[in-house]
Amino acid sequence: MLGKIGKAYGILGWVKIISFTENIQDIFRYRNWYIHKNNIWTQINLEKWKYSSNSHPIAKFKSIEKREVISNFTHSNIVIDYSQLPKLSNNTYYWRDLIGCLLYKKNGKKIGKVVNLIETKYNDVMIVQSYQTHQKFAIPFLKSIVRDVDILNRKIAINGDMIDFT
Template sequence: MPVNPVVLGTISSAYGISGWLNIISFTQNAASIFEYQPWFIKKLNTWLDVILDEWKYNYHNKLIIKINSIENREAAQLFANCNIIVDASQLPTLSDGDYYWKDLIGCQVETINSYQLGKVIDLIETGSNDVMVVQANQQHSTKINELLIPFIYGQVIKNVDLATHIIKVDWDPEF
């Protein structure tokens, strides 16, 4: 069981009739998910170790896996929609200025003028730059629930302090 669980992907559905499963990797390079072992899944509040027999790309160039002792479609389907989880200790240490999304979620976001915007609840990859989804504070003057703030370091993001869980942004609270 992982001490500090991190979701690296998800098992989406059964593939074929021989117990293979489609997976979606959340790692930057999809196949990098296989560098992090062991995998765990949580099913009905029980942690299960996942022992991979094999992985490959299918003819649609999508990742598929074969889990030890899963021999048919019905058994494979029981794993559909389960997250692929590893312990955070397996992740490489990042350089200064680089962050894992898991470390940003839950941080408070405030403007450079110390106006409290809210808390990071998600991040979205858009292709050009990542976007923070911030659950707006209840006292936010525009009465909106969520703010979308581009994660552009230097221009919008002025400081990320993981020790205090505060992200300083140059952002108009009325935008």
């Protein structure tokens, strides 16, 4: 998810955009967005964007000329096709690639499954659901802890000998 559609802005089909990208304006690098509303996926194509008078990003979409039409998409999530994302260098990952991976100790013992990630001021943190207790716990995604990431086989190995997961 790249962001959310905010409230309509003006009467000509402009809308406020809430960006979840690291740099706010990076959301506008992608032109074909998908919006999910009422169990229906709708593709909308970005026509142009700018900052409003109070420095919020606003956008205009092709074929949407009225406030009433764009208002129907308020609070909808903005997603793109995965193929639009740039290729990453080695040892960097999209969160979507890590979620669902199985987490193992270096001795091969299965610990749990990555169910989410969160961003902190200093590093990303994996939220893992334990196989034994079904409780969730947090593990920092740091080189000193994460030993190996195998996206193809959906596995993450950690140096967890000093961490008790029971």
